[in-house]
Amino acid sequence: MDVLPLPFVRAVGDPYELGLRHGSERAAALRAFYDDSLCRLNKVLARPVTPAGLAPRIEAYRRAIEAAVPDLATEIGGLAAGAGLTEAQACLLQIRREIMGYRTVPTMGDCTTYARTGEGPPVVAQTVDLNGDLDDQITVLETSRTGTSRRSLLLSFGGLLGYLGLNSSGLAVGLNLVLAGTWRPGVPPYLAVRHVLDHADTVEDALALLRRLPLASSRCFTLCDTRRAVWAEYDGDGWRVAGGEQTAHTNHFLHPDLAPHDQINVFARRSSIRRLDTCRSRLAALPATAGPEDHFALLASPPLCVADNGDIRRERTVAAAVLLPQQGELHLRPGDPSRSATHVFRLC
Structure with a gap:
């Protein structure tokens, strides 16, 4: 390890x-x-x-x-x-x-994210796939703002104020890259994650906040509280939301209203579909009582875990995270999760 x-x-x-x-x-x-x-x-x-x-x-x-x-x-x-x-x-x-952007840097792969509520403890789990060899830029942030009792625990890369995380209200947020529309000056989705965790207590609160933001680029957000898990796709113009007690998402649009707008290339789409199918299959076999290490076992093997091929321009898995919003815990494996040890952070 x-x-x-x-x-x-x-x-x-x-x-x-x-x-x-x-x-x-x-x-x-x-x-x-x-x-x-x-x-x-x-x-x-x-x-x-x-x-x-x-x-x-x-x-x-x-x-x-x-x-x-x-x-x-x-x-x-x-x-x-x-x-x-x-x-x-x-x-x-x-x-x-x-x-x-996404036209000048063709995307070949990206994160796999899922969420669960129901019988077991609520969980959001995902791989973090990025180019640029950013595993050396990982930082974990715990923020406590004056004037509110709400606190946040976040994964960050290279000075980002947010990337994914959870808050003390029992809300967790993950995200996936999806490609559509015209990217333009606005609020970057990573900052949107932080804004949601700073101000929302529930999935419903988070969705309302996201819809009011002028987002800069297309994304899919995975939101989970103690009762509900959803994915919320944004294509640059509109939102579509779906969910229940379990969700999974990779890097192609799932809602039929947004799928025609998808700009993912054919090779990346094949990877995205394969990862989604594998994730759903493995998740179905994972008991409701599964713990963080069980989730890491799911995330840390191919095709969900994308190995480094030496090309800094290609996305690879630079971390994997398991978020337990009810417990206020972020479990993190930095770098290749099949080779790294788990670090545990708790809201204090």
């Missing part, structure tokens, strides 16, 4: 203080990541980009974030100050995936 270092940041205070703590504790790593071929964008993009060339786009996203989720815009400012970055540089960390 690989035992990988796993930074943990606990931040308490107002939004600026949360960002300041995050940035201060990860300052050297975040500056090094930014300086590494511009957050490694120039290692995965076909055409290089520059800070000057990206400046108008970054500013457009910054304004959209500030208008829609001002607390998170303030937190990005704190992150910048703590890490010794400019606000534009800290904003780029949040919108890195949107800068990549």
